Amino acid sequence: MEKYEDNFESFLENFKNTVSKLGYKNSIQKDYILKILYFNDDHLSAEQIVAIAKTNYKVDMGIATVYRTVKFFEELNIVNSLDVGDGVKRYELNLSLHHDHMICTLCNKIIEFHDDVIEEQQKKVAKNSNFILKDHIMTIYGLCKDCQ
């Protein structure tokens, strides 16, 4: 717990420096959105971020700010957005190596995974089609352990 706190603090410091260097301004909203994404390994919607800010941190935040901020984060490549298929975008911090998702069609739980074989094969497939791979998403739908 303490360890994560520490990690987050340095991550936040680093991020704030980047923001300043780019000529943008820091704000408590940016801080809290990062904090919320950092300490919730869920994949959160804009509305959920507002709700968590309010209940867990007693911070009121306009939803427009959340949308603008996560878009800003996406451009800086520290946040990914993902489309579960229900018409609501969810956001996750882009800290670790690339990963994909398994989504339970019953309880909507999102499980992250990474597989090198698939990653490699994707590169081959792209190459075979003369396609320059920049990114990919892969989502497996099914039943999680608990819902079977």
Next chain:
Amino acid sequence: MEKYEDNFESFLENFKNTVSKLGYKNSIQKDYILKILYFNDDHLSAEQIVAIAKTNYKVDMGIATVYRTVKFFEELNIVNSLDVGDGVKRYELNLSLHHDHMICTLCNKIIEFHDDVIEEQQKKVAKNSNFILKDHIMTIYGLCKDCQ
């Protein structure tokens, strides 16, 4: 060309029988939406389907009808919807074996592909997580041959 016509005609006949058997009613709207999806290997949005109906077939169709019809088709498993990430759902006929998509981030072209290695590996990954795989989507983003 003639061959495809023939194929489509028998496909359509077959579909119409299914609709009748299930107690639903056939309509020219259903026919045209199928026809449009069949003869356009693009992945069409509801709005595009309405536009093509109007310009290519001189058929006016309400967009609500298109949404209802593609949902109906999805339930019968003859149409898949896909989320390119721009907030607009696109629809494709589900005729062939499973395939995935490469999307060019410049010209938005959609290229279909199928790869057995990836399919197999997905099964393994799911199994390792005690996850019962039902479906998956995989989309590769990058630059197509023409846009490089």
Next chain:
DNA sequence: TTTTATGCAAACATTTTGCAGTCAC
């Protein structure tokens, strides 16, 4: 003639935008 399908418009949900005021630097 009964039931489903259609088209329109209104409703809806999510996301974006304009603007006036606020805050960071």
Next chain:
DNA sequence: GTGACTGCAAAATGTTTGCATAAAA
């Protein structure tokens, strides 16, 4: 003090729904 950021409300976007009419069986 300047320029970016915020929050609100309005607008925009994509999709769904209610209802009266039309068409299929």
